[in-house]
Amino acid sequence: MTQEIIPAGKRLALSSGLAGLSGARPLLDRTGTVARLADILRAQITEGGLPPGTQLAEHAVAEALGVSRNTLREAFRLLAHEELVVHEPHRGVFVRTPDAGDVRDIYTTRRLVECAAVRNADSAPSGAVAEIRAVVNAAQAAAAEQRWNDVGTADLRFHSAIVALAGSRRLNDMMRRVLAELRLVFHMMADPHRFHEPYVHRNAEIAALVERGETDAAVGALLAYLDDAERQLLTGIAERSTQSSESIT
Amino acid sequence: MTQEIIPAGKRLALSSGLAGLSGARPLLDRTGTVARLADILRAQITEGGLPPGTQLAEHAVAEALGVSRNTLREAFRLLAHEELVVHEPHRGVFVRTPDAGDVRDIYTTRRLVECAAVRNADSAPSGAVAEIRAVVNAAQAAAAEQRWNDVGTADLRFHSAIVALAGSRRLNDMMRRVLAELRLVFHMMADPHRFHEPYVHRNAEIAALVERGETDAAVGALLAYLDDAERQLLTGIAERSTQSSESIT
DNA sequence: ACGGTACGGATTGTTGAGCAATCCGGCAAG
DNA sequence: CTTGCCGGATTGCTCAACAATCCGTACCGT
Structure with a gap:
């Protein structure tokens, strides 16, 4: 009721000058x-x-x-x-101790969300594909220096960047959580280097396909990637569970 | 999840007889x-x-x-x-007071997830399509008795059932949250009857297409549904915001 | 030995009170 | 009309206590 007195001109003048600050608020x-x-x-x-x-x-x-x-x-x-x-x-x-069911569940949602996001690559928000490229480069750099833990984080960030192609904050948040969970599974695996090493190249391949606009091929490569990773994690978990049950008996 | 604390021998002996009780545990x-x-x-x-x-x-x-x-x-x-x-x-x-950006974000994730779930209808978990049919019937019953609020809940449950076609618990949970959020938007709209009424028929149509296995047609109908609903909600929010700003000036 | 049981210690669930930090509205001064 | 300051109210977080529950263990009768 009391604020109707503010002159429209002055208000606009201020808002234009302060527009750049709105982004800094979260800090x-x-x-x-x-x-x-x-x-x-x-x-x-x-x-x-x-x-x-x-x-x-x-x-x-x-x-x-x-x-x-x-x-x-x-x-x-x-x-x-x-x-x-x-x-x-x-x-x-x-x-949390993820089990085989969790891994399967995580990978069905990943298949669904990530593939759909790649199919949407045409109308992706600006800068999304550039982000993918940047993450791939970071992964390759980390791999060259044998920093396998960083390779793992880069891998997860790569897939976050993939999901970002869909352009939905809620989807990004959800997948960030799912991928954090997935990281728990990684830590249950033996030989993280062995596990992560082949995927940095496949990530680069997928990134190239997305950049070139060959979305169908990219989706195919991504699907193959996810299937392989799921299979590998499942066998890893199976080994771990049998060995733990042996250690109990 | 697993309760690996129980000795394996005892577990096997019991699990055969007690398997039916596992569902009652949440109570x-x-x-x-x-x-x-x-x-x-x-x-x-x-x-x-x-x-x-x-x-x-x-x-x-x-x-x-x-x-x-x-x-x-x-x-x-x-x-x-x-x-x-x-x-x-x-x-x-x-x-929370959702704004236009929230509505757009919610509907992009809905488009992505729900359509992909329908495409997966072939390999959906057993009982998933039956659940869809049941919810549609409930919606029609509620609509016949002019219980528009129940129609709204049935609508959201319908889409939860659609997502359930994907067969992922995590996806179900996420969409349940998103749809609850969407309900907030519904309450910001005037004339809920007007808004919900046309969709009960369209839901029934989509359900029929899914049941008949015509997934492509079902996806098309679902996409049209989501686009229309988003447009309608956006105009509703726009009206609301202009009217509120008028009340301030 | 074996299944059942009662007990004690430890941990969680929840409460209530208390204090510092912060925000909001109003009032006075420039 | 802006600026600065003050008082009241609310939140952020802590602390200490008690009830409820769980776990391991010793005890018991057979």
Whole structure:
């Protein structure tokens, strides 16, 4: 009611000058302790510092990170919602241990989403394909220096860039979560180098096809990629489970 | 998921007789207060009891629901992660007010996911198409009795059933969240009957095409459906925003 | 030995209160 | 009409406590 007095001219003059600042806002509004907590824990989990199955006792973690038990619980809720952690009532939270069903589920959603995103490459938002190329280059650089962990992150970022072709924030967020989960599976595998090494070349191939606009071929290559990776992860998990059951008996 | 704590021998002996009970488990393991809180609030929000923009003051809500402020905060984190609610630091949580950008984003992910799911109808999990038919019948029954709100829920469940054709739990969860968000948009529209009424017939048509295995035609009809709905929602939001800005000037 | 059971310790679930940090609205001064 | 400041209210986070639940273990009768 009271603001109708602002002259339209002055308002426009200001908005044009401040338009560039709206993008910088996310850097300012630091979300607070619990978001930072979740970041730390998420990083520790996806980086392998906290192997699947590890229990995260509230008292211990709260004291270790110097935060209250209640705030930590809020962070746990977030991670549980992202499925990086499972919350068993009255027992505690544990780093998730994905099983074969999870891997299959993850790869069916990846097949569906990533292939559809590539098919949409024509009407992709500007800069999306450039981002793909950049990530591929980073992966090749990391591979040349034998930094296999970085190769893994580059791989996941590559597929995030693929999904970004669809141009939907919600889709990006969802796949970022799924790929973080997938990283848990990577850490359950033996020989990460062996696993990641062949895919950097295939990623580059897919990127080239997308750049050249041969979307059908790109989709085919991507499908083959996903099938191979799924198969490999499933056999890896199978070996691991048989060996663990042997160790129990 | 797996409960590998049980000795393998005992597990096999029991699992044959108890396999039918695994489905009843979710009824037993009551997750606790915060999950119930989130359910209540989610229902209130999606049902329209808490219109977009409403502030949810911690003290007031906590007292109203007879729960501690800390527990309520945990529930808020969940809803914020589901984007039903926005969390502005040091200001509070508000029921989300989706804008035109949100509608466009939601519909691009819907187009991508739902169409791909229908294309996968051949290898859909058993019972998925039957579920679609059941939901369509429910929608028609509700429409015959002029229960437009129930028509809206049936519509969303219809599309959940469509997504279920893909056979991925993660995809189902994600789309359930997106559709709940979409419901917020519905509540911002005037004349819900007018909006929902034509779609019950189009849903039935799509269901018939899927049942008959004419997936290409089904995809086409679904695409047209989504485009029309998006257009309609966008104009509705545009009207609303202009009228609100008029009320300010 | 073996299945059942009761007990004790430890962890989680939830509460309530408290304090610092921050935001909002209004009021006074320039 | 802007600027700065103050008071009230709300949030962010902590702390301590208690109830509920789970786990391992020792105990029991057979």
